[in-house]
Amino acid sequence: MSTATPATAIQAADIVTEGKDTRAPNKRRLIKSFYPTWFFIPALVLYVVFFALPTFSSFYFSLTRWSLFDSQFIGFANYVQFFSDPQLYTSFIHTLIYAVITSGVKVILGFLLALLLTAPIIGRGYLRAVVFFPVLLSTIGVGIMWKSLLDPFHGMVNGVLGFFGLPQPGWLTDPNLALYSIAGIDIWKGVGIATLIFMAGIVAIPNEYFEAARIDGAGG
Helix, strand or coil: CCCCCCCHHHHHHHHHHCCCCCCCHHHHHHHHHHHHHHHHHHHHHHHHHHHHHHHHHCCCHCEEEEEEEEEECCCCHHHHHHCCCCHHHHHHHHHHHHHHHHHHHHHHHHHHHHHHHHHHCHHHHHHHHHHHHHHHHHHHHHHHHHHHHHCCCCHHHHHHHCCCCCCCCCCCCCCCCHHHHHHHHHHHHHHHHHHHHHHHHHHHCHHHHHHHHHHHCCCC
């Protein structure tokens, strides 16, 4: 029986180490470092296909003039025609008025409704459902419903006004009323979201603040 000396054992260990592939740990570390990046690939593909490509394609098409069978590159001629249109200023003013009315009223009315619906009142749960219910309705359904209600000849709103001998305006046909009628419909449908957000903020206020206010003599 032969015995191995320490020097012989060291040499054998070196031979075994040299026979192994030392690149395997490096490959595993490289794969592990790229592992979180793989989760971004599906979102990146969807972003490129459904957002980036349509955006660049739309910009290119805006620089062309299309006929039924072919297209012609005309540069920024479409943009020049667009900004020289006299209706652009009117459209901008109407859009600004619509945005200010709908956004402002939703915020103010939503805050007032949130104060009411977080107070200890009778039927609070029912009123919350009534306020939030229009948010759940389809936009197309809301449009069809209000078109029928505001019909100048057979609509329920004008029918009630006529029953009491009041004027029956063309809510959606009168140029002076159509913009405000549509803004009112948008407010009716969207105020529930603003109310819900304000209610969540009010409920999250600690009760210690209210108790401290009462001790200091603060009222409603």
